[in-house]
Amino acid sequence: MKRRRYFWxxxxxxxxxxxxxxxxxxIRSYVFYDGRCGSLMPFIGGPAPCSFWxxxxxxxxxxxxxxxxxxxxxxxxxxxxxxxVGYLLDRRKQASV
Numbered sequence: 001m002k003r004r005r006y007f008w009x010x011x012x013x014x015x016x017x018x019x020x021x022x023x024x025x026x027i028r029s030y031v032f033y034d035g036r037c038g039s040l041m042p043f044i045g046g047p048a049p050c051s052f053w054x055x056x057x058x059x060x061x062x063x064x065x066x067x068x069x070x071x072x073x074x075x076x077x078x079x080x081x082x083x084x085v086g087y088l089l090d091r092r093k094q095a096s097v
Contacts, residue, residue, distance in 0.1 A: 006093070010086030014079045025063045029056040 037050035037058065067075055
């Protein structure tokens with residue numbers, strides 16, 4: 001069976017990159033959490049007491065919506081380029097053997 005060493009390395013790089021990208025809003029939520037949650041439009045609803053999980057999940061969902069609607073080609077490229085490069089490196093290595 002053929003070993004696809006660089007391909008799987010590219011898959012791991014993509015997964016770790018996704019994990020790091022998700023950690024940034026969580027760290028931001030941790031820094032700015034004050035025990036109250038507001039809405040995106042403060043004039044509609046004022047801040048109300050909430051748990052950290054409510055605060056962090058709303059922030060994560062907001063960033064996911066922004067990235068999936070506005071920047072999906074960039075996100076898709078960042079997820080697909082490392083495995084593609086690994087696949088090409090594996091093919092090049094196999095061709096040289």
